[in-house]
Amino acid sequence: MQGFKRYCSFVILILLLTGCAGVEKDKTSSNAKITIEPYNMSEKESLLISKSGVGNIEFFKLNGTLTEEDDLQISVEVFEKGKFKEELLKTWDDPEKNYKDILISFGISDFNDEVRPLKLISGIPSGLATTNYSNNMTSSSFSNLVGEKVTLKKNKPVYLAAWLGTTKNELRSVGSENGELPAGIEEAELSFLYRVLWTDKEKN
Template sequence: MKKYWFVLFVIALSITGCSTSSSSKSSTQSSISVQPEKLSSREQELISKTGVGTISYFTLSGRLKKGEDIEFEVVKVERGKKSPGLKSYGVMTKNLKKELISFGVVNRKSNLQLLLGTPGGLVTGNGSETVKASMFQDLSSKITLSKNKPAYLAVWSGNKHGSSLETLDLLDHKELMKRLKRVDVAFLYQLTLVDKKK
């Protein structure tokens, strides 16, 4: 009987230890979610009058831990090869309550204008690309950011000779980069939960 109770005691200790470890681990990680912001038909009509060809909105919710930040970036991808583009960081508030962010593209005759909307304001830049066929795709479901792992929210892709473009899966990163090798140029909008730059 004593042996039986001893075994139960050891099992109880093991369960308690696992629970404490799991709880401790989760408390050290931020839980920041990103969700597509659906627009009403009236809101879509208003945006169409601004001249912005394509734009997508998202909301950020959650709480940043001390020493953490969110990096907003538009990465240029040419035949699968990445190069840095627009970048913004320095989220002013730790408590994110449906903070609105956006990524848009204005397709001009000679170049593209890239629009990066962050909680702190608007960042703009030019992409000197002329294409004959283009496609814009964005995230359709809610996701949670993981530390130091980019989350792709939207992508604009284009081919210079008018060849058809494939549908891109923003959640399957490996397949996404594989397909972008077959695209002349793309601009990928990504968010990354990072340590704050000192």
């Protein structure tokens, strides 16, 4: 009987310790917060960008703190007639967890022909990622999808900017209030959407 009581006490102790650890983990996770807002360039900065060969670019400020179990993924999603095709320039597992006025950006080069395809440019906290994308689009539009500060919600993507292309004579620009997937991309033959996602860190 005495042994049974000791066993019960041991089980209760383990449950209490497990519960405390879970509460502590939830508390730590709840302390994580990330915000993104547009960065408005000065006239001089805009002039410098215009000399770089980048036709369209949008900058955003990143602020907040993540836990060691969190991850911030940044990528460019490709859509054809509104249907997801692939993900480009994906970055993740950034060792930095504290962001203070960190600039990120998405840009498209001026060029788009057989000799010089479109160049996608993704400015990330740790540097720059680029890739070329060949296509036959003849008209395009570029839109900022976030007009003010947005607080990220875990596992919910935020779309910051969009490039839309078509071979037709007309193409309307798209918009979004808080970074949701914009309506109207199904009208474009090709779309690039700059996406940020706060999620759990992938375990090896």
